[in-house]
Amino acid sequence: MATPALKLKHPGCAQSIVCDGNEAAAWAVALARPDVVAVYPITPQSSLVEYVSQFIADGKIEAELMNVEGEHSVLSALHGAALAGGRTYTATCGPGLAFMFEPYWRTPGMRLPIVASLVTRDGITPQCVWGGQQDAMTMKETGWIQIYCETVQEVLDTTVMAYRIAEHHDVMLPVNICHDGNYLSYGVTQVEVPEQSAVDDYLGEKNINWHVALDPLRPMAVDPLTGGAGGPGPAKFVAYRKGLCQGMQNALGVIEQAHADWAEIFGRDYAPLVEEYRLDDADYALVTIGSMTGAAKDAVDSARERGQKVGLIKIKTFRPFPVAAMTRALKKVRAVGVVDRSVHYGWDCGPLYQEVLSCLYRAGQPIAAGSFIGGLAGADLTEGHFARAIERTAQLLAGDEFDSPVWLNEHD
Amino acid sequence: MNTTHYLVAGASHAGLEAVHRIRLVDETSPITLVTRDAHAPYSPTILPYVVSGQSAPERVVLRPADYFLQHNVTLISDNELVSIDETGKQVTLKSGDRWQYAKLLLATGADPIIPPIPGLSETPYHVLRTMQHAIDLRDHAGKVKRAVVLGAGLIGMHGAENLRHAGLDVTIVEMCDQVLPGYFDARAAAVIEHAFNANGIRMLMGSRVVRVEPLGDGCRITLENGDSLEADLLLVATGVKPQLDYLKGTSVQVDQGILVDRRMRTDAPHIWAAGDVAQAADFYGEEKVMMGILPDAVTQGAVAAMDMTEDHALKPYIGGVPINTYTFFGQQAISVGQSLADASLEELTRVDEDHGRYLKILLKENRLQGISSINQEMDAGIMWQLILRKVDLTPVKDAFIARPLETGRALMSSTWR
Amino acid sequence: MTAYNTIAFDPSRCELCNDCDACITACAQVKSGSDDPLYSRIKIVAGFNGNPPELALCRQCGDPECVKSCPSTALTKNPDTGLIDWEKSLCVDCLLCTVGCSYGGITYNATLKHVAKCDLCDGDPACVKACPSGALSYITSAGIFNEQHEREDLFVPGLSACQGCNSEMIMRHSLRKVGPDTVLATPPGCIPGMGSVGFNGTTGTKVPVFHPLLTNTASMLAGLKKQYNRMGRNVTAMALAGDGGAGDVGFQSLSGAAERNDQILFICVDNEGYMNTGMQASGSTSYGSWTTTTPVGSEMKGKRTSQKNLAMIMMNHNCEYVATASTAFVEDYYEKLDKALAASERGFAYLHIYSPCPTGWRFPSSQTIEVCRKGVETNFAPLWEYERGGDLHFTHPIDNPLPVEAYLNLSGKYRHVNAEQLACIQQQVNERVRTLKRYAGQ
Structure with a gap:
């Protein structure tokens, strides 16, 4: 049966396909033209590396494919490739990310612009194979840039943008494009695939190891034993660490510019850091992250129809945390309900909630705020769940308080 | 004014070894080597064999000319020290040239002693200390038949x-009763004397010369006992001593030779x-x-150079x-x-009288003090080490x-690894 | 400085005690056409008080005293061959050369009426050929040193290794040979610890050097090599790793790279433990060894389990090339390094260098090479190689191994070993050789 051609809605696009988020990421990888791809399968990422491998097998991606024996070696191999000047890609999640941890938290300090998809998965304590953002949130203080996608199209677009961001000379940091396991990894929709030449123009010349290299033509010791209590060690190490922090801050502007340019070329305009949805006249708002946002927006729309003055704030770039953009949004409301797909063990709340509190304190705006936790271990977050969250947030506005988080799937 | 870092006076074994050792650790500082000889460097020990x-x-040159070029050594031949200004660290050469040095090594060797024999200064005679002496003696010997050698020391015996x-x-003609006094005991000396006699050399031991006078192209030698000898050629070999006139006005202390410590330093600085x-x-x-022996000159030259270069070894x-x-x-x-x-x-x-062999071992508290031999296979170097x-x-x-041969070899070989 | 070929003498193999005089006769025959030992320039003498025999032979000294003591220039040191040449027509038989020699290497022959000394038979010494027991051998490794001398030492001077460190020698020699078109990875251990990866913005190595994780050396190099292949550049990806980084925590990445046949030259410097951090035990630590984590006390007498044989494990990965090596047999090592370097162009090459540690094993720093040698001669550390698809091949077979005590006695880490443990170690050595021989088809 012939498949009818899908209509293209945007400029700069070559074709329109129907695919899931994992395949969309693979298309993005193809468009970014990496040099070295290292893979190791793990649920729910597996089909992504299968697509990438097949694309390489088919010549659709012209890259070195490394089938290595574990995630630890996956990222290690990419270290070597990046230090030799290669553009690199991999994907992982959950236990794989945990196993990758040793090279993972070394990557930002070496300023290697590696792009890795995190097909987010809940933590394996006690055990879980389903979606959730606990894996990514556990890594939030390692120095990687974390960008969370809402839709399959956004997965494709943002994964390409990630190379522009990572390799920007003012940034030079690794980027995780996080897309929710199960919901985005397997959710199928129509996706437009950009034109290769347009992407080539967008990404420009690659220059991966201008700053640090393992190359006999310009020999250097990469990461000598720096630090210690005496001599030039402490100052040098501070320079490394402070430079990394500065790179993260530089990334905010670079991410905005990358999105603006993308919108101009390809016609798809995403809020790069923080999206405000029906917020301007809102009294209160939900704060969301990732694919849950679609259902949350539907719930906001329904509540609006009921006359409730509720809006929504979606965070896309979580690391570096867009303090200014988030503060700007929060200033528009008098109460927020923050919905997390993971937990912050230390504070008995969601991690995004805790960051929102920090923003509010910094803005001198002690408005009412509540933590909602849902969608753990692949659980569904429906419009009904968000309707409840809206109701509870409205009660905050009315003076109600709750210190413990609301577990949205507790009684499903 | 010329300047150099190392100034080495004398180009025989001590001086040459010093140059070698300096260059092992200091490849760049200038070295200047002054020798009074016009010939390329040679060993005084070889001279009797030149005579024969x-x-x-031309075949006994210790260092070829390009050695000095390769090792950045300025060689000044046919010249010698005439004075030292130790405060100004300068020397004056016979040519009148003056050289500023940082470190000065005196390895100027020794000269023949001319005994105060009446008539000697008016009589033509040979000594044997330089290549020119050897060539003159050789050329003269080729034309005549009768030679008299005064002195049965090493130069005299080798020369004879x-x-x-x-x-x-x-x-x-030797004043002492034995040949090579101080080198060998009476028994060994007797064997040597016998061999000389057996080979047609007339040995007048215990004989003092009281007068020498010219006679035709040769000379007449009169002994204390009244005998007289006629010779076409006279070789005076009654010992050597250093010529040290150039030290006048310095604080270098002198006895028979220049007094040095165990690092070959004199009393004068540098x-x-x-x-x-x-x-x-x-x-x-x-x-x-x-000491006046070749291996010791090498050792001393090495020690001096190592001290001069502050070699930690x-x-x-x-x-x-x-x-x-x-x-x-x-x-x-x-x-x-x-x-x-x-x-x-x-x-x-x-x-072992039958084979003319003889061995003497001197021990002190079971440590070797000395060993002498005639016609015995002997590793002198091993014995030297056992003593040292x-x-x-x-x-x-x-x-x-x-x-002693096998045991000495086993002892030294065991120190090799 | 130049190094030269030389005759080596191993008194423990000499059969003088059994009235063997093959070398002496051979020399006398070749040099004088006589069987009379008087004409021999090599002399073997009985050791005193029951010690092994000793050798009187010209050592062809580097700065020879005999030459310096020669007034006639009859003796000269040949700068090309290292031979101390004696020219009869110049000699005046003064015997001063014999004063210069401390080893009886130049002696007077009363029959010939002149001195005689070894001339190495123009590089093919008759005595060595005649020796039936292998006590004499002609060592030609000098050529290797001279060749290496011409190459740049790619590590800086003044790395802070312990005195007598075998690793420093291995790394300097290996990298000289492998050359500058190399990226070197040295995971945590003695090699970076002595400064090769530098400190605070400086480097200790003249090629690009990386201090990877203890765990990921092989995979990191694999990715690097892939990128250079992609760029069409021939760069050697080389690892100098300790046994812990190779065989313990880094083993997964090592095994993965070997399985994928990634083009890597991986050199494991096996000092049987974590010597850099204070002598803790690793999987490579041998049975009975004292370490700080396998101590000796009333309840424990050193390590209770045997070491893993990493080289054999790597052989079973069917790598392009696998070999063991020892710095006591440097010619053997250089041949293997050549082969490994060539193999690393095709795929994974693994060299396992047995590397005794004076500091951690408790032996004098002057004894490193002797410990290496005894390791091989007792078969504790057999030297072999394997090429993909072929059989294991012993490169220095030890047919009559010394008892393992000859090796153990040299190191303080075995000082406590009792008779039972000793028997166990000997048995392990025997079993290991038996297994290797099976792989060798013997």
């Missing part, structure tokens, strides 16, 4: 044997001395001694040990260390006495 014609002067080899009738010119520590006693000079390896008419006399027994020494002697290292022979004493 066995060694050609080589004049004999050159075909002359040779007479040796001045060292080594070789036949130096009077250095004795291995056996407290008094400083003149320097081991101070351990003291002179008399050593003689003497071949005469196909026989060998070897003496390492003390050759004369005294009450403190244990003496073991073995004589004061090797305790107690565990191997019987074996050493019975088979």
Whole structure:
């Protein structure tokens, strides 16, 4: 049966396909033209590396494919490739990310612009194979840039943008494009695939190891034993660490510019850091992250129809945390309900909630705020769940308080 | 004013070894080597063989000309020190040139002693200390028949044997009762004297010369006992001593030679001395001694250079040990260390009259003090080391006495690894 | 400085005690056409008081005293061959050369009426050929040193290794040979610890050097090599790793790279433990060894289990090339390094260098090479190689191995070993050799 051609809605696009988020990421990888791809399968990422491998097998991606024996070696191999000047890609999640941890938290300090998809998965304590953002949130203080996608199209677009961001000379940091396991990894929709030449123009010349290299033509010791209590060690190490922090801050502007340019070329305009949805006249708002946002927006729309003055704030770039953009949004409301797909063990709340509190304190705006936790271990977050969250947030506005988080799937 | 870092005076064994050692650790600082000789560097030891014609002067050059070029050494020949300004660290050469130095090594060797014999200064005679002396003596010997040699020391004996080899009738006149006094004991000396006699050299031992006078192209030598000898050629070989006039006005202390410490330093700052010119520590006693033997000149030159270059590997000079390896008419006399027994020494002697062989071992508390031999296979270097290292022979004493050669080899070989 | 070929003598193999004089006779025959030992320039003498035999032979010294003591220039040191040449026509038989020699290497022959000394038979010494027991051998490794001398030392001077460190020698020699078109990875351990990866913005190595994780050396190099292949550049990806980084925590990445046949030259410097951090035990630590984590006390007498044989494990990965090596047999090592370097162009090459540690094993720093040698001669550390698709091949077979005590006695880490443990170690050595021989088809 012939498949009818899908209509293209945007400029700069070559074709329109129907695919899931994992395949969309693979298309993005193809468009970014990496040099070295290292893979190791793990649920729910597996089909992504299968697509990438097949694309390489088919010549659709012209890259070195490394089938290595574990995630630890996956990222290690990419270290070597990046230090030799290669553009690199991999994907992982959950236990794989945990196993990758040793090279993972070394990557930002070496300023290697590696792009890795995190097909987010809940933590394996006690055990879980389903979606959730606990894996990514556990890594939030390692120095990687974390960008969370809402839709399959956004997965494709943002994964390409990630190379522009990572390799920007003012940034030079690794980027995780996080897309929710199960919901985005397997959710199928129509996706437009950009034109290769347009992407080539967008990404420009690659220059991966201008700053640090393992190359006999310009020999250097990469990461000598720096630090210690005496001599030039402490100052040098501070320079490394402070430079990394500065790179993260530089990334905010670079991410905005990358999105603006993308919108101009390809016609798809995403809020790069923080999206405000029906917020301007809102009294209160939900704060969301990732694919849950679609259902949350539907719930906001329904509540609006009921006359409730509720809006929504979606965070896309979580690391570096867009303090200014988030503060700007929060200033528009008098109460927020923050919905997390993971937990912050230390504070008995969601991690995004805790960051929102920090923003509010910094803005001198002690408005009412509540933590909602849902969608753990692949659980569904429906419009009904968000309707409840809206109701509870409205009660905050009315003076109600709750210190413990609301577990949205507790009684499903 | 010329300047150099190292100024080495003398281009025989001590001076040449010093240059070699300096260049091992200091590849760049300028070295200037001054020699009074017009010939390329040679060993005084070779001179008797030049006389006999066995060694050609051009084939006994210790360092080829390009050696000095390759090692960045300025060689000044046919020139010599005439004075030293130790405060200004300058020397003046015979040519009038002046050289500024940082470090100065005196390795100027020794000169023949001319005995105060009446008539000698009016009589033509030879000495044998330089290549030119040897060439003159050789050329003269080729034209005449009768030679008289005054002195039965090493130069006299070597000279006499080589004049004999050159075909002359040779007479040796020696004041002492034995040949090579101080080098060998009376028994060894007797064997040597016998060999000289047997080879047609007339040996006048215990004879004092009272007058020398010219006679035609040659000379007449009158002895204390009234006998007289006629000779076409006279070789005076009554010993050597350093010529030290150039030290006038310096604080360098002198006895028979230049007094040096165990690093070959003189009493003057920045001045060292080594070789036949130096009077250095004795291995056996407290008094400083003149050694005048080739291996010692090499050692002293090395020690001086290592001190001059502040080479950390320097081991101070351990003291002179008399050593003689003497071949005469196909026989060998070897003496390492003390050759004369005294009450403190244990003496073991073995004589094989039939084969003209002789061995004497001197021990002190089971440590080798000296060993002498005639016509015995002997590793002089091993014996020297056993003495220098004061090797305790107690565990191997019987074996050493019975088979000193093999036991010495085993002892030294065991130190190799 | 130049190194030269030389005759080596192993007294423990000498059969002088059994009235063997093959070398002496051979020399006398070749040089004088006589069987009379008087004409021999090599002399073997009985050791005193029951010690092994000793050798009187010209050592062809580097700065020879005999030459310096020669007034006639008859003796010269040949700068090309290292031979001390004696020219008969110049010699005046003064015997001063014999004063210069401390080893009886130049002696007077009363029959010939002149001195005689070894001339190495123009590089093919008759005595060595005649020796039936292997006590004499002609060592030609000098050529390797000279060749290496011409190459740049790609590590800086003044790395702070312990005195007598075998690793420093291995790394300097290996990298000289492998050359500058190399990226070197040295995971945590003695090699970076002595400064090769530098400190605070400086480097200790003249090629690009990386201090990877203890765990990921092989995979990191694999990715690097892939990128250079992609760029069409020939760069050697080389690892100098300790046994812990190779065989313990880094083993997964090592195994993965070997399985994928990634083009890597991986050199494991096996000092049997974590010597850099204070002598803790690793999987490579041998049975009975004292370490700080396998101590000796009333309840424990050193390590209770045997070491893993990493080289054999790597052989079973069917790598392009696998070999063991020892710095006591440097010619053997250089041949293997050549082969490994060539193999690393095709795929994974693994060299396992047995590397005794004076500091951690408790032996004098002067004894490193002797410990290496005894390791091989007792078969504790057999030298072999394997090429993909072929059989294991012993490169220095030890037919009559010394008892393992000859090796154990040299190191303090085995000082406590009792008779039972000793028997166990000997048995392990025997079993290991038996297994290797099976792989060798013997």
